[in-house]
Amino acid sequence: MAAAAVDEIRASSYVGFDSITRQIEYKLLKRGFQFNVIVVGQTGLGKSTLINTIFASHLIDSKGRLEHDEPVRQTTDIQAVSHVIAENGVRLRLNIVDTPGYGDQINNEGCWDTIIKYIKDQHSAYLRKELTAMRDKHIQDTRIHCCLFFINPTGHSLRSIDMIVMKKLSEVVNVVPIIAKADSLTLEEREVFKNNIRAEMQYNNIRLYPFDTDENDPEELALNETIRNIIPFAVVGSERNVIIDGKPVRGRKNKWGVINVEDETHCEFVHLRNFLTRTHLQDLIETTAQIHYEAFRSKQLLALKDASARPAQGSA
Template sequence: MAEEIIADSYVGFDSITQQIEHKLLKRGFQFNVILVGQTGLGKSTLINTIFASHLVDSKGRFTSDEPVRQTTEIQAVSHVIVENGVKLRLNIVDTPGYGDQVNNENCWDPIVKYIKDQHSAYLRKELTAKRDRYIQDTRIHCCLYFITRRGTPCAPSTEVVNVVPVIAKSDSLTIEEREKFKVQIREELVYHNIRLYPFDTDEDDEEEKQLNESIRDIIPFAIVGSESSVLVDGKSVRGRKNRWGVVNVEDPSHCEFVHLRNFLTRTHLQDLIETTALIHYEAFRSKQLLALKDANQRPAGQ
């Protein structure tokens, strides 16, 4: 192990953090999220609410006479959002038709295939003889998985992507119903041995471990999304007005939207990106390269 030495006078290499920040701000950041859930759960509304921008239009079924999609479609839209000089390239992938069938046994398959296809595309670019300086990254960093009381059509594959489960339109539940449903979902996750993000690593300090534990205590996030503004005590807030009053989206006593937003954008955005690259993509990459090596070593004709 190298000996740690304190410089006798100022050298200036501590400015490397400012240099890195300047480069990163100039290049911007890429974040790719996939929305998975049955039609009519407010997926588009939630993502628009999180990023305080109208990014995705709702394309669900609005009337009973519209045909049910026979397969899960994959639809992607991209936007660049700028906040205080920080540029975020946001790629939003929607999955209309997911879980809308009577038999939803294999409805997760096209989503897993899409996620693996993005890994495969990145790997091909990485292995080219003359690769781009910055490879366009379409790997999915986060899967927002929408759950309803009607039950989950099938269990998500947490081996290929960071899955973040949310209880959609939680204002339709009482507090007691919501907590009971959360317990039920957690028990199902344990029963099926599904390990959800965030993951603790050896590099995490005590503060990071405590933050991750507090998030796991909340999951699944009980959320309400709204792009509309309503007046509460003379103040304009994002929320929904019904016959009983107003659901203030940003009031933690009404729903857990604020916890989800903070988790996705303020505390774990970079970790979601790194976990995708260092855990999910790395596992995919190793498997593919080993398979390629075995194929090359196999005698001709076998």
Template structure:
């Protein structure tokens, strides 16, 4: 751009930053264009593609994880043969299983990653290592695909979108080993804590147990989904009341009235899996499938994967300064502007306070000077009055002397005249 042009158009074409457009000018349409059909076009296009949901199931043996997953997706997942089986440890096996679920023309590619053997040993830190390794490996594979020449093609997403962590219904707070496991997992993925076998507790015991768990989660600063991601999740306020979810799983059915429902039968009665008064199963299913499936995927990509990617790039020598190629560049710039604005406001307030203090000091000095001048004026006025009184006294004395002198002179003149005659 020539220097003359830059001077002539200075400020008219500001740089709005990378990947952004200047502010557009709104126009009024004189006739309809059919813009209202655009959401429908997007819906049709999106519906053709399959949706991905990768769940990892973590918990002690005997908590009914497999039965619960069958219940969650209304299928018998146990019959599916795993595509691959990765032996990451001698005690914990990472077992991903892949399924296709179709409902009303919508295809969901479901991956359930089981972790048999977790919690069987006293030291769960060794059990946790292969799980963290598996999650990181999926991030590494996705990052390698992004750097591949075929980057603009669709990348198979094998990243873990949610970790369902099953807690035993003990009625007590979190165990120390559970705290360590949850804290490490929450830094890598979206963690959803579940209370397994919720039918073994009364309603009062569930409320008390949930309160203890929520207190421990807050005390140990364990991030859970969706509570810890308010900016990433929409329309989930009602579901937050039921966290952590108390769930029940069952492969059997029972007749309740005229309806056949999933339930667990006991001598004292029937516990319905999908009855909100008996468990939080329906709320968890709504969270995973009906409300927050997109949010889980986006939060995995925008929060956990980006944190892993940034850490990997920093370890390879990339500087920690703000770069325009960072995906979070705009948010970092906005944060920097906000901090600068707050700093400027703070400095402006300090300058204002200093100016007020100096004005007050000056006013006090002037007031004192004025009082001194008023006192000096009063003193001089009093002294002037004294001089005036003395002057008047001397004037009277002088007038008397003049009068006496004139009288004496007149008398002498008269006497001389008399003698002359």
């Protein structure tokens, strides 16, 4: 009798705050999500093609060298394209920023400055909107959440300029290194190359995403460790379908056979796509705001405070 009374009290005392997750989900779905990616690397590494492959959409004009006699498309200016893609009722506004191939010139001194400036300019624009007295309810976020850094598949080691650019980028944005056109390496060559790159990054103290924080639970820590053991992702991109066992799959044909982009034994494209879209998309956005933007914001506000204090000191 007492147990029945307790159950009745529990049933009648239901408050309903557990529905807050559905309320938040409804608001977020209505507003949509924003994800900004910048691609960095030498000309001809298939940057545009890989982006289109990851998001299964023709987002960037990838008129690269599809045939052997066609010239490689070269990006000469920083170009941003925006698309809204939808999946199961979730709308994602995707901004893709394509950059000029760095390191293509004879004199490459400061070739990374334009890219770094663009990333910082997005932080600066967001800060200005944030500090405006009559600011928008929802500030449009153009801050770069992820930098896909494309590495030439030489099979040996990184160029010194690659190390410099990657280190400078890692100070202002989440950097995810990628070995482009990985089908040009054998599996053994690929593994040696990946180990060499990891060793060089560790030696040069390059801190790459993902980062571990006190907020991470054991499952997240284990997942991040798995990702770090894979990085740099060795990938192949393709917007074309090839027939394998009578089924069309995205892939590339070469003189050795057919590369199935989504076959994990052929390349690590699936790992990269899952990482960017299924497991770490929200964390990339939050890390940008909480680490990179916060560091920029603090530095700017301290500089403003120092600048405003100087005239007062001078007049005194």
